[in-house]
Amino acid sequence: MRVLIVDDDRLVSSSLKTILEADGGIEVVGTGSSGSQAIALYGEYRPDILLMDIRMDGMTGIEVAEILLKQDPGAKILFLTTFSDDDYIIKALQIGAKGYLLKQNFESIVPSIKTVAIGQRVFGDEIITKIPAMIGxxxxxxxxxxxxxxxxxxxxxxxxxxxxxxxxxxxxxxxxxxxxxxxxxxxxxxxxxxxxxxxxxxxxxx
Known part of the structure; x- marks a missing residue:
């Protein structure tokens, strides 16, 4: 399984790469630190899954996802962020993201990637419990x-x-x-x- 990581914190990207590749069945094909790099690297590598932060300089992960999903409706984009912002969660649902996880739940990242790889969606427990109050x-x-x-x-x-x-x-x-x-x-x-x-x-x- 080929994964592209994009996060504006290079230490986070490096840590994620180590965690994912320790699994053995996951290859990190590249890492980026901005929205523009995410678009360029996605076009270059065509990964199975894009694991991406939401808040980045210049362009948010949501904006990147909208662009990529227009170019490739089958793109599997999994957001990993420290922010459980209501607007971001709703937008992620609306645009068709495959998942939305909080960074502090590192133990759930590999299982979530494998779940997304087989076509399912993954939203962390913290996110699922917030949605009813947001939607009504x-x-x-x-x-x-x-x-x-x-x-x-x-x-x-x-x-x-x-x-x-x-x-x-x-x-x-x-x-x-x-x-x-x-x-x-x-x-x-x-x-x-x-x-x-x-x-x-x-x-x-x-």
């Missing part, structure tokens, strides 16, 4: 067009709010097995792979 409540009527029942919509909402199957079961007075079955049916109806994709679907259509 959604009307259940919005999801009828997706052939979801009221109960299925209710369970999807709980998943998007970050609740576990056990917590959903306790909240809705159902068994965990019933909750698992509901989630499987919902994923099948929507053509999604996992809970993370389901949460992202919910907020994109809210």
């Amino acid at each position: 409540d959604s009307s259940k009527e919005d999801f009828k067009k997706f052939d979801l029942s009221e109960k299925e919509t209710e369970i999807m909402t709980q998943v998007a709010n970050g609740l576990s199957n056990k917590e959903i079961a306790e909240t809705l007075f159902l068994s965990e097995g019933t909750v698992r079955n509901y989630i499987s049916v919902i994923l099948e109806k929507l053509g999604l792979r996992d809970r993370t994709q389901l949460a992202i679907f919910y907020y994109k259509h809210s």
Whole structure:
């Protein structure tokens, strides 16, 4: 798996390179420190994944991602930042970024890259729990067009709010097995792979 790292802190880039290449299945093809370098290096290396900071001199990671996704809609861009800024999170969701992680969660970076590599999205727990407050409540009527029942919509909402199957079961007075079955049916109806994709679907259509 070929990864390009772009961060305006060269020490961070160096540390990330060491962490990623220690995995053995990841090759860091290059590192950059600005938005303009990100665009140039992406065009040169065509990495499988671009791991990029958001706040950089001259051009933000969001602006870089918008440019690259117009050029290559299949680009897999994973943001890694110290900022859990609401506007950045919403924009990352809107433009189609594959993930948004906080730098302090170093242990989650390699697993997240592998998850993004197989086509899934990754948003750290801190990010997922912030999204409901940013977006606000959604009307259940919005999801009828997706052939979801009221109960299925209710369970999807709980998943998007970050609740576990056990917590959903306790909240809705159902068994965990019933909750698992509901989630499987919902994923099948929507053509999604996992809970993370389901949460992202919910907020994109809210």
